[in-house]
Amino acid sequence: MTAVAQREAASGGLWSRMSLGQKQVIWAWGFLAVPLVFYVVIRFWPTFQAFYLSVTDWTITKPAAFVGLENYKRLAADPLFWQVFRNTFLYLILGTPISLLISFVVAYYLDRVRFMHSLIRALYFLPFLTTAAAMAWVWRWFYQPVPIGVINDILASFGIPQQPFLRSTSQALPAVLAPAVWAGLGFQIIIFLAGLRAIPVTYYEAARIDGLSEGAILRKITLPLLKPTLVFLVVFSSIGFLRIFDQVYNINTNDPGGPLNSTKPLVLMIYQTAFSSYEMGYAAAQTVVLFLILLVISLVQLRLMRDR
Amino acid sequence: MATIELERLVKRFGPATVVHGIDLSIQDGEFVVLVGPSGCGKSTTLRMIAGLEEISDGTIRIDGRVVNELQPRDRNIAMVFQNYAIYPHVTVAENIAFGLYRSKLSKSEKRRRVEQVAETLGLTHLLERRPSALSGGQRQRVAIGRAMVRDPAAFLFDEPLSNLDAQLRTQMRIEIKRLHHRLGTTSVFVTHDQVEAMTMADRIVVMREGRILQVGTPLELYEKPVDVFTARFIGSPTMNLLPASLKDGGAALAVGGSVRAPLASATSSEILVGARPHDLVPSSAGSEGLTVSGTVAVVETLGSETLVHIESAGQTIIGSAPGRQIPRIGEHLTLHAPAEKLYYFDKATEKALTAR
Incomplete structure (x- = not known):
């Protein structure tokens, strides 16, 4: 160290004696502290609270007492839980493939449309902006018997018998799923379109010169190159269907999840356990189960669809 | 191998005419370079020969056959693109095999052809790699391999060296030229670089604003430019x-x-x-x-x-x-x-x- 540098270091405080690297570390942690504190307080702490509550019998009116795995045992023995479990998976295994297939087909053809492309795209996106409550009301009308319900009107004009839709235990779940699929289409189409646009045109030109047919181009070039988009949408939409709630709650306000719990998803069960029965400990246990399901399914999907 | 003839070839994009009725006759086995500043219609002309752009007017003949209305795959041409257009999700071998997609050869025969081409281009040790593991020059060679494997009537090159650095460009220039010597396949090469044109071409076609200004051997163009544009364009400085x-x-x-x-x-x-x-x-x-x-x-x-x-x-x-x-x-x-x-x-x- 030169004499000048020594004098400066001595006259300055702690800050000026630190090296550039040390200063950078302090700045970095300073900026990181804000989101870190936010996440710990708003996200992680409640999450751990939920884990803790799931092993207690807290019911708001009386203090929480440790009950071990009692809540989980009760859940496993509850026939309603298994019904809800089945419903939730039906939403997932029907909703994800159907919505992805429809949105891909729309995006694939919309990508080639030049005429009023932006307007059409905006129209597809519109349902995504609409509130679930309003949407559910409109769809409820659609499902009414004649003369109110549009769908039954159309069926009647073809001489097909009236369908009960939301009032049938077998038809209610698909009937609730339809608006949920429809509402998510806009978002998925936009993402697919962006993915399709990102594929260089010369890939297609080279394929045309090599003599690949339209189907072969789709199979051998478009879909493989769209894989990152596809992985994102599969995971994203799976999580969406596993957490389905507002569509179900709003379309059948008199008996949410009905008839006879045939449309009730896990999140609705949690909601009712917590805020109708006030069994917070039991609801927390259900939340933990949902969390684990989401975690496992996301990890499995990521693993399956990762590049080999 | 084939001749290529362009007769009063016109291309319009809406109201704009970008190629104004050009005539050009390319001999069997010839290496012709289309050169000119950007926007002169050279790439459009090449794409019309390939069948990637529709022809607004005129005739294109490949080997005496009018191909105006033929799909690219039915013209028996191969094209090498500026950005290589090799697929990132399959191996080098599979990329090259795309060139044989329509051929009726047996699987083992296809494999043999791919290996043969890979050997010619020095890609044998890279056959099982993904394109992301290759350098720019190697990728360009894969693209050339895919074009070569089919044994086409003509090679079309659309500024294939523009994405390479200067040293690699010089090297690939020589490789392509050597390859042409060996295979003797009719080639049309588009570039805006006059040095590439001079060093590679049997004949150079100088284009400007959708018209052909001059056609000739590199020396003819250098010694007898027909106008100021060619005179300034050819030769450096x-x-x-x-x-x-x-x-x-x-x-x-x-x-x-x-x-x-x-x-x-x-x-x-x-x-x-x-x-x-x-x-x-x-x-x-x-x-x-x-x-x-x-x-x-x-x-x-x-x-x-x-x-x-x-x-x-x-x-x-x-x-x-x-x-x-x-x-x-x-x-x-x-x-x-x-x-x-x-x-x-x-x-x-x-x-x-x-x-x-």
């Missing part, structure tokens, strides 16, 4: 053009001095006298030919020679001095070019004027 006016058998230069201009076809008295920098050397003597003098403004030392920019009457003139002889900046210098090395152009029409 660019040819000097000095305005002059004709006066009783001679031309008085605007920068001072005069040259004898024995012109047969001059229609106006305003002309341009052209001299290539390599012909314009420092010299004090010389009454015949062009003599200009001025102050040295810039010196570019290249080792083998030295390019000298002198300023004379507001115009910059580039000459060349031997490698060891480096003039000082600010020095007064006289440059001289012999009479037989000079070019003459009409100033108004920019067409070449022939000597008597």
